[in-house]
Amino acid sequence: MNSVDLVIYNIGEAVYFKEPIRKVNDENTKMFKDFGIAINNGEIFDIGSSDYILTKYNSKNKINADKRLLTSGFVDMHTHAIFAGSREDELYKKLSGISYSQILKEGGGIYKTVSITKNASEETLKSNLEKILKKSISLGTVAIEIKSGYGLDLENELKLLRVINSFKEYNIISTLLAHVIPKEFDGDEYVDYFINKIIPEVKRQNLAKYVDVFCDENAFNLEQTRRIFKAALKYGFKLRMHADQIKYIGCSDLVKEFPLSSIDHLESTPQEKVKALSETGSALGLLPASVISMLDNKKPAIDSMRNKAIIALGTDYSPNNPMISMQTVFDLAIYYLNFKPIEALAYSTINSAYSLGLNHLGNIDIGKEADLIIWDVENLNQLGYYWGYDRINTLIYKGKIIKSQEN
Numbered sequence: 001m002n003s004v005d006l007v008i009y010n011i012g013e014a015v016y017f018k019e020p021i022r023k024v025n026d027e028n029t030k031m032f033k034d035f036g037i038a039i040n041n042g043e044i045f046d047i048g049s050s051d052y053i054l055t056k057y058n059s060k061n062k063i064n065a066d067k068r069l070l071t072s073g074f075v076d077m078h079t080h081a082i083f084a085g086s087r088e089d090e091l092y093k094k095l096s097g098i099s100y101s102q103i104l105k106e107g108g109g110i111y112k113t114v115s116i117t118k119n120a121s122e123e124t125l126k127s128n129l130e131k132i133l134k135k136s137i138s139l140g141t142v143a144i145e146i147k148s149g150y151g152l153d154l155e156n157e158l159k160l161l162r163v164i165n166s167f168k169e170y171n172i173i174s175t176l177l178a179h180v181i182p183k184e185f186d187g188d189e190y191v192d193y194f195i196n197k198i199i200p201e202v203k204r205q206n207l208a209k210y211v212d213v214f215c216d217e218n219a220f221n222l223e224q225t226r227r228i229f230k231a232a233l234k235y236g237f238k239l240r241m242h243a244d245q246i247k248y249i250g251c252s253d254l255v256k257e258f259p260l261s262s263i264d265h266l267e268s269t270p271q272e273k274v275k276a277l278s279e280t281g282s283a284l285g286l287l288p289a290s291v292i293s294m295l296d297n298k299k300p301a302i303d304s305m306r307n308k309a310i311i312a313l314g315t316d317y318s319p320n321n322p323m324i325s326m327q328t329v330f331d332l333a334i335y336y337l338n339f340k341p342i343e344a345l346a347y348s349t350i351n352s353a354y355s356l357g358l359n360h361l362g363n364i365d366i367g368k369e370a371d372l373i374i375w376d377v378e379n380l381n382q383l384g385y386y387w388g389y390d391r392i393n394t395l396i397y398k399g400k401i402i403k404s405q406e407n
């Protein structure tokens with residue numbers, strides 16, 4: 001018998017995806033029943049029937065899954081999790097019918113968070129982020145993308161990116177975000193500054209994998225976004241984009257000019273444009289909690305991307321939408337966006353991982369990182385059916401049990 005770090009047996013059901021999913025079918029998606037997994041050195045070492053795994057592998061750590069469902073952990077593909085302060089006052093404004101654009105024009109929204117964040121020390125930011133990360137992981141997120149963007153100037157953007165990069169023990173992908181134009185700058189001047197000062201220095205210090213631009217009304221216009229993307233590509237960054245959230249001004253059309261790893265939001269993208277986007281290799285990032293937090297009932301054109309696009313899911317955690325649970329995003333993908341549980345699972349695991357270039361995550365396969373959830377339900381349809389509370393029975397992160405209901 002071979003000795004391994006951990007054996008899980010008696011798993012009732014689990015889902016394997018062959019590749020990032022556009023349309024679920026028998027070729028790309030398989031359901032395993034009554035099987036087991038051997039885990040060693042933080043990776044999935046072997047998969048087979050429960051009997052096969054128990055006969056072949058020995059371990060000091062064995063989990064009887066008791067016929068429960070097992071899935072990959074979630075990948076949160078879009079967050080703004082590094083900032084200081086909070087904005088609960090704006091919830092009341094939004095509930096009184098004041099739009100987010102209006103709040104932004106009055107110096108609230110992002111601008112308010114920027115001024116608090118600029119004054120915050122690196123230690124404060126680090127302790128804020130650590131709390132958020134711990135919550136996110138305990139609710140099933142095993143990898144997370146985090147954007148800068150509340151610093152705006154070179155010194156403060158570097159400060160945020162340094163803090164993001166300081167959590168070496170977690171799976172974190174760091175993104176430099178061109179978020180808004182600071183009040184003291186003319187738009188094109190700030191783009192010059194971003195291109196000439198911020199992008200080269202972030203590259204020199206190797207602090208981000210992606211550059212993202214908030215392309216929208218009252219943010220960066222099409223030409224400004226184009227200039228930032230050109231500079232980012234020149235320095236070897238990969239690209240993501242906030243597109244068509246507030247108003248369609250043509251931002252998502254930039255996919256024809258640039259290799260975008262993900263195009264996120266799309267709440268205001270016209271249907272025919274969504275159809276064209278769906279045929280590209282870019283992931284379309286949907287953020288249902290963010291839509292709900294805007295209180296404006298604007299949903300993306302789901303029917304034009306269903307079964308065609310590589311859809312990915314994220315929380316869009318931010319001071320405007322302080323909701324860090326990918327379990328809730330999975331629930332909203334079903335009950336709010338009306339995807340099937342199998343689709344919501346693919347979008348929040350393998351597809352989200354694809355959008356971040358994390359090929360070793362988001363799937364149950366030999367050689368992948370062992371980030372697994374044993375759920376307190378027997379099958380995937382039950383996981384979708386029950387909602388609104390934490391259904392994790394056991395959480396395994398990098399091959400180690402970090403949460404267990406029995407403990």
Ligand SMILES: [Zn+2]
Pocket residue numbers: 078079080242316
């Ligand atoms: Zn965002």
